[in-house]
Amino acid sequence: MSDRRTINRRHFISTNATGLSGLALALWVQQQAVQANPKKPDLVQPTFDAVPKAPHRFGQAKAMISLWMQGGPSQVDLFDRKPELERLDGETFPGEVKYDNAAQASSKILASPWKWRRYGESGMELSELIPHMGSIADDITLIRSMRTGVNNHGQSIRAMNTGTTIAMQPALGSWFSYGLGSATNSLPSYLALIDPGQLPVDGIANWNNGYLPSVFQGTVIRPTEPRILNLTPPKRLAGKPQQQLLSYLERLNQQHLSKKPGERDYQARINMYQLAARMQTSAVEAMDLSQETSETKKHYGMDDPDTKDFGARCLIARRLIERGVRFVQVFTQNQFWDHHGRIRTSLPAACKKVDKPSAALVSDLKRRGMLGETIVHWGGEMGRLPVIQNDTGATNVGRDHNTNGFSMWVAGGGFKAGHVHGMTDEFSHQAVEQIVNHYDYHHTLMHLFGLDHQRLTFEHNGRSRKLIETDKSQLVTELIA
Structure with a gap:
């Protein structure tokens, strides 16, 4: 049984040597190309928001x-x-x-x-x-x-x-x-x-x-x-006081985000705060x-x-x-x-x-x-x-x-x-x-x-x-x- 395996192995190598060497050469060339031009990782984290985006092609439905x-x-x-x-x-x-x-x-x-x-x-x-x-x-x-x-x-x-x-x-x-x-x-x-x-x-x-x-x-x-819920601010904060607080909160949030780049949920939460402020008038009007x-x-x-x-x-x-x-x-x-x-x-x-x-x-x-x-x-x-x-x-x-x-x-x-x-x-x-x-x-x-x-x-x-x-x-x- 071992002789048969040896003969088969020798026969395989002798009959496929050219193919194997060609495969090895192709892999070596590919490896050299990768080493010469390594793919750089994408270190820029994408941002996500709800701004309008173009569809892939024309779509009748909006x-x-x-x-x-x-x-x-x-x-x-x-x-x-x-x-x-x-x-x-x-x-x-x-x-x-x-x-x-x-x-x-x-x-x-x-x-x-x-x-x-x-x-x-x-x-x-x-x-x-x-x-x-x-x-x-x-x-x-x-x-x-x-x-x-x-x-x-x-x-x-x-x-x-x-x-x-x-x-x-x-x-x-x-x-x-x-x-x-x-x-x-x-x-x-x-x-x-x-x-x-x-x-x-x-x-x-x-x-x-x-x-x-x-x-x-x-x-x-x-x-x-x-x-x-919670769209209407307390009377003591309505108007300018609320705007000042939101402006200050925005600066704090952006400072914190700059220390934690790529935190998608944190960025989303900032966007939601901003949207909630705008909704105080727009959402109430839309549902009136x-x-x-x-x-x-x-x-x-x-x-x-x-x-x-x-x-x-x-x-x-x-x-x-x-x-x-x-x-x-x-x-x-x-x-x-x-x-x-x-x-x-x-x-x-x-x-x-x-x-x-x-x-x-x-x-x-x-x-x-x-x-x-x-x-x-x-x-x-x-x-x-x-x-x-x-x-x-x-x-x-x-x-x-x-x-x-x-x-x-x-x-x-x-x-x-x-x-x-x-x-x-x-x-x-x-x-x-x-x-x-x-x-x-x-x-x-x-x-x-x-x-x-x-x-x-x-x-x-x-x-x-x-x-x-x-x-x-x-x-x-x-x-x-």
Whole structure:
């Protein structure tokens, strides 16, 4: 055995000597070149701020408002009518179903109990529960083939909002703020308008900057006054005394920073102090709804207790975008659409709260000539299954999670209008045609903003990080006008 190895070794060396010597020579030449021209390390630390930045190429979209429906609105009952469900209502589902809550699961088909209607010139078919959204059918693209494939709230929220199921990664708004900056120096580039109820699943991580500099973190707008805390100075400090204090603080901060160059978080904190000072007037003005006409406030449903809160936040979102904010996210409360039970009463109540304000936002942006450059997104992290959960009586039934085929809509910013994209199977269970994964959606958003998903990167722990870190993403050209 050893003789064979010796012969093989000798044979290998004799037959490959030329190749090995050539390889050695090439490596030696490369080493000499490196030694002669060593690459100098970049000792200049980059600075990060929210000043306006040019996109990689022309992008029609300049801003975005995401109406985030946390919990999973039922596409089966709102956006994706299936006659087969109506025909087989109450019968056994003819296939395999993946449940999140197996203890309460059943395989009994549940058809939508609500009527459907076609809206607009596009003839888009929507539920009677969302008539106001029906009024903007010719302005939106309805995507009926969304998919994340991860069947719980936290992971699917992260997939839709950060591009990954890993916790504490940069949110979509943080990426757009990092890539494009803000069109105003008196307001943050990314704002989150939270619900009066509980924070959504994952809490403050929904507007987290992750490994991006903290200047790109979302700023929270509270649902009640004061909508941003600590903006109003004490009377004894208002005016000139405050200006003198801020000027002195600025000098101290800059002196300290000069001794600690490259401290990104420290630089971001200085920038935030400066921004907070400017926000004392600009933010208060931006959220002062007394400047709006009674007609506009009524248009958003602020005259109705059921729609007043969400309507006010949608109206504030429009005002923020008008003033140069890049990304605004309006959240519903924790599990607002998570109808595992009592869907016959809970779903109409949820629709009542958001239907009119959501449609009003789109129509108001259009009337003001802003919709062409502003993307509006409406949707959540998942949809619902076509079978009954909690089969303990007609009033108690609900639907379990479904992330393999759900619906959402987008409008403006270069998306098609009056368009329906994709299809689920005959039960609204699985997306089967023109599937849009979360990373395809992000790819398309970035394209409309003029951002190259491969070039928008951030160096972190020796890695070049991106919003889309899979090579599977595709630009969904069928969504683009």
